[in-house]
Amino acid sequence: MSALLAASRLIDAISRFMGKLSEYMVLFCCLISAGNAIVRYAFNYSSNGWLEIQWYLFAFVVMLGASHALRNNEHVRVDLIYGAVSDKAKIWIDIIGLLAFLLPACIYLTWLCWPFFAISYQQGEISGNAGGLIRWPVKLILVAGFALLSLQGVSELIKRIAALTGTIQIDTTYEKPLQ
Numbered sequence: 001m002s003a004l005l006a007a008s009r010l011i012d013a014i015s016r017f018m019g020k021l022s023e024y025m026v027l028f029c030c031l032i033s034a035g036n037a038i039v040r041y042a043f044n045y046s047s048n049g050w051l052e053i054q055w056y057l058f059a060f061v062v063m064l065g066a067s068h069a070l071r072n073n074e075h076v077r078v079d080l081i082y083g084a085v086s087d088k089a090k091i092w093i094d095i096i097g098l099l100a101f102l103l104p105a106c107i108y109l110t111w112l113c114w115p116f117f118a119i120s121y122q123q124g125e126i127s128g129n130a131g132g133l134i135r136w137p138v139k140l141i142l143v144a145g146f147a148l149l150s151l152q153g154v155s156e157l158i159k160r161i162a163a164l165t166g167t168i169q170i171d172t173t174y175e176k177p178l179q
Helices: 003-042 046-073 089-122 135-166
Strands: none
Touching: 003 046, 003 135, 046 135, 089 135
């Protein structure tokens, strides 16, 4: 179990790094958006490349930040019974959810996105817009994001199993979002 927990800590560190990188990408996206607006209105000039880089960065934020959200237990839950059961039951709900839903879906989506990226890379696909960007980097982020989310799912599974065996303690507190 100690080797698995060490692997879990490594995966967590990668997700933490990607989460921090995603935070900076939000800043870059805002700066690019503001700069693009200033140039468009002050100089009557715009570039599709600047518009596309904004949605590329947004894709990076969402896809790379998802594993960070899962690691921090800040992901979306359908809380029908989770808040009303014991900690052990919450751990079992998490294990079943990881094994039945998250991991199969993320592994399948990683597998589906790979050819989507590979074809784009091999063909040197470029945006159809004038001044547009190459497309394969954003398609690679789909593969990387789902793969990283799969890895974080494995890390969470390891931690839940270790918690069941009493090797570690985890916080099962889930705070419902305010609505």
